[in-house]
Amino acid sequence: MEENQKFSTALSHFILIIGIIIITFPIYYALVTSSQSLQTVLSGKTTLLPGGNFLENYKEIFSTNKNIIQGISIWRLLLNSLIVTICITFGKTIISIMSAYAIVYFKFPFQKTAFALIFLTLMLPIEVRIVPTFQMASSLNFLDSYQGLSVPLIASATATFLFRQFFMSIPDELCEAARIDGAGPLRFFFDTILPLSKTSIAALFVILFIYGWNQYLWPLLITTKQSMGTIIIALTQMIANDGTTPWHLVMGVALIAMLPPILVVVLMQKWFVKGLIDSEK
Amino acid sequence: MAKVLLKNLKKSYQNNQIIKNINLEINDGEFIVVLGPSGCGKSTMLRMIAGLEKVTEGEIYIGQTNVTKLEPKDRSIAMVFQNYALYPHMTVYKNIAYGLKLHKVPKAEIEKKVEIAAEMLQLKDLLQRKPNQLSGGQRQRVAMGRAIVREPNVFLFDEPLSNLDAKLRTQMRFEIKNIHRNVKTTSIYVTHDQIEAMTLADRIILLNKGEIEQIGTPNELYESPASTFVGGFIGNPPMNFISGEIANKYLQIDSLNSSKIAGIRPERIQITDKERETNKNECLIPFNIKMCESIGHETLIYGNIENSNTELIVKESSHSFVKNKKINLQILYKDLHLFNATNGKRL
Ligand SMILES: Nc1ncnc2c1ncn2[C@@H]1O[C@H](COP(=O)(O)OP(=O)(O)O)[C@@H](O)[C@H]1O
Ligand SMILES: [Mg+2]
Numbered sequence: 001m002e003e004n005q006k007f008s009t010a011l012s013h014f015i016l017i018i019g020i021i022i023i024t025f026p027i028y029y030a031l032v033t034s035s036q037s038l039q040t041v042l043s044g045k046t047t048l049l050p051g052g053n054f055l056e057n058y059k060e061i062f063s064t065n066k067n068i069i070q071g072i073s074i075w076r077l078l079l080n081s082l083i084v085t086i087c088i089t090f091g092k093t094i095i096s097i098m099s100a101y102a103i104v105y106f107k108f109p110f111q112k113t114a115f116a117l118i119f120l121t122l123m124l125p126i127e128v129r130i131v132p133t134f135q136m137a138s139s140l141n142f143l144d145s146y147q148g149l150s151v152p153l154i155a156s157a158t159a160t161f162l163f164r165q166f167f168m169s170i171p172d173e174l175c176e177a178a179r180i181d182g183a184g185p186l187r188f189f190f191d192t193i194l195p196l197s198k199t200s201i202a203a204l205f206v207i208l209f210i211y212g213w214n215q216y217l218w219p220l221l222i223t224t225k226q227s228m229g230t231i232i233i234a235l236t237q238m239i240a241n242d243g244t245t246p247w248h249l250v251m252g253v254a255l256i257a258m259l260p261p262i263l264v265v266v267l268m269q270k271w272f273v274k275g276l277i278d279s280e281k
Numbered sequence: 282m283a284k285v286l287l288k289n290l291k292k293s294y295q296n297n298q299i300i301k302n303i304n305l306e307i308n309d310g311e312f313i314v315v316l317g318p319s320g321c322g323k324s325t326m327l328r329m330i331a332g333l334e335k336v337t338e339g340e341i342y343i344g345q346t347n348v349t350k351l352e353p354k355d356r357s358i359a360m361v362f363q364n365y366a367l368y369p370h371m372t373v374y375k376n377i378a379y380g381l382k383l384h385k386v387p388k389a390e391i392e393k394k395v396e397i398a399a400e401m402l403q404l405k406d407l408l409q410r411k412p413n414q415l416s417g418g419q420r421q422r423v424a425m426g427r428a429i430v431r432e433p434n435v436f437l438f439d440e441p442l443s444n445l446d447a448k449l450r451t452q453m454r455f456e457i458k459n460i461h462r463n464v465k466t467t468s469i470y471v472t473h474d475q476i477e478a479m480t481l482a483d484r485i486i487l488l489n490k491g492e493i494e495q496i497g498t499p500n501e502l503y504e505s506p507a508s509t510f511v512g513g514f515i516g517n518p519p520m521n522f523i524s525g526e527i528a529n530k531y532l533q534i535d536s537l538n539s540s541k542i543a544g545i546r547p548e549r550i551q552i553t554d555k556e557r558e559t560n561k562n563e564c565l566i567p568f569n570i571k572m573c574e575s576i577g578h579e580t581l582i583y584g585n586i587e588n589s590n591t592e593l594i595v596k597e598s599s600h601s602f603v604k605n606k607k608i609n610l611q612i613l614y615k616d617l618h619l620f621n622a623t624n625g626k627r628l
Contacts, residue, residue: 178368179333180354182380182384191368
C-alpha cells in the first residue's frame with residue numbers, strides 16, 4: 001500500500017515536471033538567446049547556457065533613444081499597452097457588473113431578451129465581427145487612438161455572465177433585508193453587492209488584464225501610426241523579412257512583454273488568498 | 282405599536298390564486314403565529330404585509346395607515362428571515378446599525394440603541410465579528426437585533442428558527458417570547474412547526490391552501506378544532522378520525538350517520554384489557570394492535586378497529602399490553618369531536 005502511494009506520488013511529480021519543462025523551455029530559450037550577442041545567435045552555435053551579453057542587451061532595449069520599431073522606444077510601447085489594458089480591464093469590469101446587476105435585480109420589459117442578446121455575443125468573438133466593428137470605429141474617428149484600441153473590446157458577455165452567476169448565488173433575502181432597511185438600488189449596489197463581489201472582481205481583473213494585454217488582431221487593424229502600437233504589435237514588427245532581425249533583442253522584448261501579466265497574477269494571487277481566508281459568503 | 286388589518290387580501294401568481302380573500306385584525310402588541318403546511322401561502326402573506334410582494338387585491342393597514350402601496354421601508358416593519366439574511370461583509374455592529382444609518386439617525390443615538398439591543402440579546406462581545414464567525418443561534422440573534430433597534434410598529438418573522446437544531450430552537454423560542462414581553466411590539470410569526478405556534482402565540486392563524494382555516498388561541502385550536510384539517514394538523518400524533526358508519530356501531534350517539542365524522546385525540550383514548558360494563562359516559566371499541574412504538578415516557582399504539590380498515594393511533598403512558606392482541610379502547614363521549622363529512626367543518 002505504502003509502496004503504491006510512493007509510486008503514484010513519484011509518477012504525478014514526474015508528469016508535472018515534464019509539463020513544466022515543456023512550458024518553460026521556450027521561455028528559458030528566449031532568456032538564453034537574449035543574453036547572447038547577435039553574432040552568436042546568427043552563427044547557429046547557440047548553447048543552452050546563457051551568454052555574457054545579458055546586461056548589455058537589456059540596457060540597449062531599455063535605453064530611451066533605442067528605437068524598437070521606427071522612432072519608438074520600448075517605454076512608449078509599454079505605456080500604450082498599459083493604458084489600453086487598464087481601459088479594457090476597468091471598462092469591462094464596470095460595464096459587466098452593472099449590466100449583470102440590472103439583469104439579476106431589476107424587472108424590465110424584454111429582460112430575458114436583453115440577457116439572450118448579451119449571451120449571444122459570447123458566440124461572436126472579435127475575429128468574427130471584426131469588419132463591422134472596424135467600420136464603426138473608423139466612422140467614429142477611433143483610428144489610431146486609445147479609444148479605438150480599447151472601447152470595442154470593452155463589452156464583455158463572459159464577464160457579465162460571470163457576475164450574473166455570482167449575483168444569483170446571493171440569497172434574495174439579502175436584497176429584501178436591504179429594502180426593509182431602506183436601501184435603494186444604488187445603495188444596495190455600493191453597500192452590499194460591490195463589497196461581496198471583491199473576490200470575483202479580483203479574479204476577473206487577472207483574466208481581463210491578460211486578455212487586454214495580449215490583444216493582437218484588433219490593435220493591428222485599428223492602428224496605422226507606429227506611435228500608437230502596443231508592445232505585442234511591436235514584437236511582430238521587429239521581425240524583419242530581410243534577415244536583419246535583431247533576434248537577441250526580440251527575445252528580450254518578448255520576455256519584457258511577458259512580465260506585466262505575470263506581475264498581475266502574482267500580486268493578485270495574494271488577493272485571492274485573502275478573499276478565500278475571510279470567505280464572505 | 283400598532284394594529285394590523287388585512288382586508289380582503291388576495292394574491293395570484295399568473296392565474297394561480299395563492300392567497301384567497303384573507304380578512305384579519307391583529308391587535309396592538311399581540312403575538313400572532315401563522316401556522317400551516319408548507320406551500321399554503323404563509324410566506325406570501327407575510328411578504329405582502331412587509332411590502333416585498335405586490336398585493337393583487339385588497340388592503341393592508343398598519344396602525345391607521347393604508348400601507349398597501351408603500352415601500353417596505355415606509356411601513357415601519359422589521360423582518361427576520363429564515364436564513365438570517367445578514368450582510369456577510371459587515372460586522373455584527375454594522376449589521377444592526379445599518380438600517381438606522383440609512384434612516385439618518387445620529388451616530389451617538391445609533392451607538393446607544395445598538396448597545397441596548399446587544400445587551401438584550403447577549404451580543405455584546407460579538408459586535409466586532411463578521412456573521413461567518415458566529416453560530417446559527419448567534420446569527421439569528423443578530424437578525425433579531427437588527428429588527429429591534431429599528432423600533433418598528435410590527436415585527437415579521439418568517440420561520441426564523443427552522444435552520445437551528447432542536448435544542449437551540451427551544452432556547453431561542455424562549456428568547457423570542459422574552460423579547461416580546463419586553464418590547465410588546467405587535468408580531469406576526471410564520472412557522473410550520475406546531476410546537477412553536479402553541480408555545481409562542483397569543484392567537485394562531487391556521488392557514489390551508491391560502492385560506493384561514495381557524496383563528497384562535499392555542500387552546501381553542503387544540504380543544505375545539507374548527508375542521509378536520511385543524512384536528513389533523515394540531516396535535517402530535519394527529520387526531521384520529523372515524524367515519525360515521527363505523528362509529529355508529531360502537532358509539533351510542535343518535536345523530537351519528539354517514540354524513541358525519543367523529544374525531545378523537547390519541548391521548549384521550551384509554552386501553553382496557555378485559556370486557557366490562559360501560560357506563561353512559563363512555564363506550565368501548567374492539568381494537569387490533571398492529572405495532573407499538575415506545576418513545577420513552579409514552580408509547581404509540583397503531584392498529585385498526587376490529588372488522589374495519591379504520592386505522593387509529595393511541596397514545597398510552599403504560600407499557601402493559603402485548604403486541605398483536607385484541608384489546609378494547611375506551612372513549613369518553615365528551616372527548617369526541619363531530620365534523621361534517623362533506624366539508625370537514627365542525628358541527
Ligand atoms: N414568485 C412566485 N411565482 C409563482 N408561484 C409562487 C411564487 N412564490 C410562491 N409561489 C407559490 O405560492 C405558494 C405558497 O408559497 P409560500 O407562501 O412560500 O408557502 P409557505 O411559506 O406557506 O411554505 C406555493 O405553492 C408556491 O409555489
Ligand atoms: Mg415559507
